[in-house]
Amino acid sequence: MPGMTITEKIMAQQSGRDSVRPAELVWTDIYTVMTMDYLGKQTFTALHELGKTEVFDKDRVICVSDHLVPPPTAQFATMLNEWREVVREHNITHFYDLGKQGIAHQIMVEQGHVLPGTVSIGTDSHANTYGAVGAVGNAVSVSDAAVAMAIGKCWFRVPESVKFHITGTWQPYVMGKDLSLHIMGMMHWNGHLIYKTLEFEGPAIHALSMAGRMTLCNMTVDLGAKNGIVAPDEVTKEYLKGRAKGDWSMIASDADAHYDAVYEVDVTNIGPTVAMPDKLDDIAPIEKVVGTKFNKAFVGTCTNGRLEDIAMIAKILEGKQVHRDVNFLLVPASTQVYLDALKAGYITTLVEAGVAVDTPSCAACAGIHTGVAGDGDIVLSAGNRNMKGRMGSKNAQIYLSSPAVVAASALTGVISDPREL
Amino acid sequence: MAHIQRGKAWVSEKYVYAFDIIIQKFWTSAIDPAENAKWVMAGVDEQFNAENAFKNEGYTFIVAGHNFAGGGKSIEHVVTGMMGAGIQAVFADSFSRLQFRNATNYGLPFITCKDIVKHVKTGDELEFNPDTGIIKNLTTGFEAQALPVAPFVAEIASSGGLMEFIKRKIADGTAKDLR
Ligand code: SF4
Numbered sequence: 001m002p003g004m005t006i007t008e009k010i011m012a013q014q015s016g017r018d019s020v021r022p023a024e025l026v027w028t029d030i031y032t033v034m035t036m037d038y039l040g041k042q043t044f045t046a047l048h049e050l051g052k053t054e055v056f057d058k059d060r061v062i063c064v065s066d067h068l069v070p071p072p073t074a075q076f077a078t079m080l081n082e083w084r085e086v087v088r089e090h091n092i093t094h095f096y097d098l099g100k101q102g103i104a105h106q107i108m109v110e111q112g113h114v115l116p117g118t119v120s121i122g123t124d125s126h127a128n129t130y131g132a133v134g135a136v137g138n139a140v141s142v143s144d145a146a147v148a149m150a151i152g153k154c155w156f157r158v159p160e161s162v163k164f165h166i167t168g169t170w171q172p173y174v175m176g177k178d179l180s181l182h183i184m185g186m187m188h189w190n191g192h193l194i195y196k197t198l199e200f201e202g203p204a205i206h207a208l209s210m211a212g213r214m215t216l217c218n219m220t221v222d223l224g225a226k227n228g229i230v231a232p233d234e235v236t237k238e239y240l241k242g243r244a245k246g247d248w249s250m251i252a253s254d255a256d257a258h259y260d261a262v263y264e265v266d267v268t269n270i271g272p273t274v275a276m277p278d279k280l281d282d283i284a285p286i287e288k289v290v291g292t293k294f295n296k297a298f299v300g301t302c303t304n305g306r307l308e309d310i311a312m313i314a315k316i317l318e319g320k321q322v323h324r325d326v327n328f329l330l331v332p333a334s335t336q337v338y339l340d341a342l343k344a345g346y347i348t349t350l351v352e353a354g355v356a357v358d359t360p361s362c363a364a365c366a367g368i369h370t371g372v373a374g375d376g377d378i379v380l381s382a383g384n385r386n387m388k389g390r391m392g393s394k395n396a397q398i399y400l401s402s403p404a405v406v407a408a409s410a411l412t413g414v415i416s417d418p419r420e421l
Numbered sequence: 422m423a424h425i426q427r428g429k430a431w432v433s434e435k436y437v438y439a440f441d442i443i444i445q446k447f448w449t450s451a452i453d454p455a456e457n458a459k460w461v462m463a464g465v466d467e468q469f470n471a472e473n474a475f476k477n478e479g480y481t482f483i484v485a486g487h488n489f490a491g492g493g494k495s496i497e498h499v500v501t502g503m504m505g506a507g508i509q510a511v512f513a514d515s516f517s518r519l520q521f522r523n524a525t526n527y528g529l530p531f532i533t534c535k536d537i538v539k540h541v542k543t544g545d546e547l548e549f550n551p552d553t554g555i556i557k558n559l560t561t562g563f564e565a566q567a568l569p570v571a572p573f574v575a576e577i578a579s580s581g582g583l584m585e586f587i588k589r590k591i592a593d594g595t596a597k598d599l600r
Contacts, residue, residue, distance in 0.1 A: 015600045023533045025525065025571035027599040050588050141495065141522060147587050151596040155573070157521060194488055194515045226518055 003254025005161040006231050007197045010136050010251065014119050022160040022260075030148045031135070031246070032060045032113045034122035036104045037083050038067040039142055043123055044086045046146030055090055056152035059245075062113050063087045064096045064104040067362045072369055102334025102360045105129040105302040109214060110336055112243035116232040117251040121145060121154055126302050126384070128227035131217035132210060133236055134251060136197075137227055159197040159226045160260040161253075166204040168268035173418040175312070176212025177304055177382065177402040180219040181273040183265065185283025193225040196260060199253065200230050204267045210239045211308035218303050222280055222384050272405045272417055277378075277397035278388050286405065292415040294378040297328040298391075299403045301365045304382035305333030307340045313355075313407035314346035316418060322354035323413035328406075329356050329371045331363040355410075367392040380415065382406050425550045426509045427559075428481020432543045433465065437485050438492035439520055441465045442499045450498060457498045458505025476506040482549065484541045489513040489531070490520035500524045510549055512537045512556060512567070528578020532556070534567040551575065573599070 001019055004012065012020045014028035033055075035043045040063060047055065055061045071077035080098075087095050096107050105126050107113070114120045116134030121127055123145045130137025140154060148154045164183065187193060198220050205213070213230045220228035230236075231252045240248070272286040299305065299313055310332060322328045330350060332338040338360055341347050347357055364371035365383050372392030373379050379391060379398045386398035399415065408418035441464030443457065450456060458476050462469040469475040483489075483503065489511060490499055500523045503511070510530040514537070524531040532549075534556060541547065545560040551570035558564070573586075580586035590596035 017600070021568070023568045025574065027573070046584070049584055051591055141526075143526065143583055144522065147583065150587065150591060151599070153596070153599055155525065155571075155599075157525075192487070192515075194491070195518055195521065 002258060003256035005199060005253045005257040005259070006134065006251055007136055007161055007199070007229055008158060008257070009253070010117055010119060011156065011158050013117065020158045022158050024158045025155055026158060027153045027155045028119045030121055030152050030154050031115060031118035032062055032108065032120040033145055033148045034062045034064065034104050034108050034113070034120070034124070034127065035145055036063070036067060036124060037065040037069065037080055039123045040083050041079070041086050042142045043145045043149065044090065046143050047149050050146060050150045052150045055092070055149045058091055059093045061092055061149055062094045062108060063092050064107050065098055065101045066103045067366065067368065069098045069101050069361050070359065100335050102336065103302045103305065103362055105218065106305065106333040106337065109133060110243070110334060112240060112245040115240070115244055115246050115248040116236060117248055119154070121148055125221055126218050128221045129214050129218040129302060131220070131227050131229035132213035133240065134230060134232035136229065137217070139221065157195065159195055161257070162193065162196050162198050162225075163259045163262040164198060164200050165262060165264050166200060166202040166267060167264070168204050168266035170204065170207060170267050171271065171419070173404045174267070174270055174272060175402040175404055176208055176215040178270055178273045179265070179267060180216055181275055181283055181400065182270050184219070184223055184275065184281050185273070186263070186265070187223060187281070189224050189281040193223055195226050198223070198225050198228040200228060205230055206233055206235065209308055210235060211306040214306065215303055219384055272402060272419070274405065274415065275386055275400035277386055277399060280386060280400070286415070286417045289399070289415045290417055292399070293413065294380045294399065294409065294415065295325055295327065296373065296377050296379040297322070297326050297406050297410040298364060298371060298379060298381040298383065299406050300329070300331030300333065300363050301383040302333060303384040304403050305331060305337065307337050309382065309403040310337070310341045310346050310350075311344065313403050314349045316404060316407035316421065317353040317355065317411070318349050320353055320411055322410045325413045326410050327356070328354065328410045329358060329363070331358045331370065332360050334360050364391050366390070373398070380406050380409055425548060426481060427546070427548045428509070429479060430482040430484050430541050430543065430545050430547050431478065431480040432484040432538060432541050434486065434538060436487070436491065437465055437489050439490045439494040439496065439499045439517065440492050442490060443496060443502055447498060448496050452497055452501050454501045454505030456505070457502035461502035461506050479507065481507060481509050482547050483508055483511040484538055485511065485513040486538045487514045489516045491517035493519070495519040495523065497523050497527070500527045500529055504529050514538065525574055526577065526583035528574055528582070530570045530574055532567045532570070534565050537565055540565065
């Protein structure tokens with residue numbers, strides 16, 4: 001039998017098979033199902049349509065408030081109230097509501113709800129973030145999530161695998177986000193990664209923190225792929241210690257596994273990288289955009305709202321002031337991240353530097369909450385999407401970069417290279 | 422199990438976007454295969470921009486290149502519209518993930534078959550065996566091997582969709598056997 005990739009192995013194991021082939025359809029066991037304030041009520045309604053009033057395992061259906069908290073409008077407040085009621089009705093063990101809230105994908109990984117070698121799903125497009133700990137993470141529709149809530153299973157098309165072998169040494173101020181954006185520019189969004197899983201491996205991946213791995217896997221959906229995965233290693237073991245809500249074991253691709261394509265990237269050559277407004281694959285090395293004026297800086301989201309990201313911007317802004325023409329908003333990805341950043345003193349540093357800090361949520365990322373963009377705004381964001389109108393007004397422009405670039409630029413009011421501070 | 426399907430193919434050499442299969446003014450219509458079929462493909466080609474224009478051609482299969490039904494729209498009318506127009510399977514190099522899941526959840530096989538678009542012309546007569554995955558072009562003699570269709574896809578189709586299918590499986594206690 002030919003070897004299998006980590007994703008093929010997980011799908012085989014979780015569907016009770018010896019092996020699977022790409023393009024095959026299989027039903028796998030689901031370790032956890034995530035749903036959130038925005039679509040959660042609908043998901044429970046669909047569960048009832050299946051004739052079920054109880055979920056398959058109340059410890060493994062994870063409910064999170066992230067898109068709408070704290071509610072900015074009466075309509076959202078009402079939606080949240082209905083959502084709370086439905087979660088309570090179903091006696092869900094893990095409900096991360098306002099006060100314990102965070103962006104669902106951050107919560108899923110940080111609170112140990114996803115484990116290596118298993119399959120977890122969520123009713124939001126960035127559920128592929130779970131690949132960071134060696135899980136298969138997939139975004140699904142409300143009906144698929146309801147089915148999984150009912151029977152603990154979901155069907156999948158086994159994806160073709162594409163390998164990114166990442167070597168070299170990370171340069172100072174260069175982050176996982178820069179690698180993501182670099183790959184974006186390298187591949188272009190031309191459809192050839194559709195339905196594929198991207199496997200990241202190699203020495204520079206082993207050297208990457210869990211936060212960086214989450215950024216990398218998070219953005220695979222924006223690359224047009226199905227998801228991304230990093231096989232568990234020592235970093236994963238360390239990260240999951242005291243966190244994992246369940247047992248797990250190591251799993252890796254076979255040496256003779258088949259890949260649709262293999263790409264080599266040497267991070268030694270990657271510097272800070274920026275995505276130009278409107279098109280995610282219109283990528284420029286920072287040298288080409290240095291000096292570009294902007295007026296809003298945003299760090300947060302399921303892509304870059306983690307402790308490591310906040311530590312980076314605090315390091316850059318410590319003892320300095322945000323430029324008077326820039327509004328800088330930081331929204332930590334979860335309550336845990338917020339608390340850790342407070343304890344480490346980062347929040348004090350940032351507030352002193354003139355950064356506004358808001359309670360964890362998706363914030364302005366999807367243009368429906370805190371800090372949305374208006375006409376004429378030019379936003380430098382550490383988020384994941386920059387299409388027209390994404391953060392609010394269609395007449396705003398969004399540049400995407402790492403938190404390090406956002407912070408360095410916030411000091412000068414124009415896009416700046418953090419390596420030249 | 423599903424039976425062998427035979428019929429005429431419609432081939433698109435261009436990208437086919439979900440928002441062209443069902444144009445914007447029908448995005449909010451009710452899900453109803455007969456209704457959704459009336460204007461299916463209206464945005465893909467001018468010749469189909471008339472009531473029942475695509476349906477009246479009597480195609481059984483669609484053949485396309487990459488990213489069939491792509492463009493990020495998750496509307497289910499795309500799938501029910503094609504089914505209502507008599508489409509029994511779609512063969513393409515790749516599919517949008519959103520619409521692949523919708524199609525499977527309604528029981529319409531979306532079959533990945535590399536380069537098939539190079540070997541079929543609109544109007545060619547095709548034969549497809551869901552059990553073996555063999556696609557034959559009866560007009561030219563060309564034959565391609567795709568993966569067989571998972572048996573549950575036909576079962577979903579005969580149940581009228583994923584939700585009904587699962588409801589029955591829960592009721593008769595066989596949901597746990599799905600794999
Ligand atoms: S932070 Fe943005 S991309 Fe992430 S889940 Fe929230 S809205 Fe979606």
